[in-house]
Amino acid sequence: MDKINEKDYEGIFEIIMHAGEARSLANESINYLENYEFIEAENMLEKAKNELVVCHNLQTDLLNKEAGGDKNDVNIFLIHAQDHFTMASTSIEFAERFKRIYLKFKKMEDIK
Numbered sequence: 001m002d003k004i005n006e007k008d009y010e011g012i013f014e015i016i017m018h019a020g021e022a023r024s025l026a027n028e029s030i031n032y033l034e035n036y037e038f039i040e041a042e043n044m045l046e047k048a049k050n051e052l053v054v055c056h057n058l059q060t061d062l063l064n065k066e067a068g069g070d071k072n073d074v075n076i077f078l079i080h081a082q083d084h085f086t087m088a089s090t091s092i093e094f095a096e097r098f099k100r101i102y103l104k105f106k107k108m109e110d111i112k
Contacts, residue, residue: 008062012062012077012078012081013077013081015081016077016081016084018051018052018054018055021048022088022092023087023091025047025048025051026044026094026095027091027095028044029042030094033099036102036106038099038102038103041095041099044095045092045095048088048091049092052085052092055088059085062078
């Protein structure tokens with residue numbers, strides 16, 4: 001099996017970087033939600049989603065190369081990148097769920 005090339009390592013580290021940013025932005029969104037700052041929360045969530053799209057595109061490039069016969073060794077960096085991508089995706093999903101919950105909380109408080 002061929003070794004992963006330097007260009008692919010760049011893509012892997014970009015996945016790690018953008019996924020980390022996406023996760024941080026999703027967590028910032030939740031922090032805003034806790035204070036009912038919905039506009040700021042939505043802005044952070046949109047930025048997080050944009051970062052995740054970059055990750056997805058980088059991952060897709062790696063998958064397309066693999067599918068095209070350009071085999072790579074699975075290594076710790078690739079596994080680490082996939083872990084970051086998954087955690088970022090999950091964080092965004094949780095932020096979306098928290099948004100719905102905090103909107104309900106706010107509505108209930110406004111009714112009182």
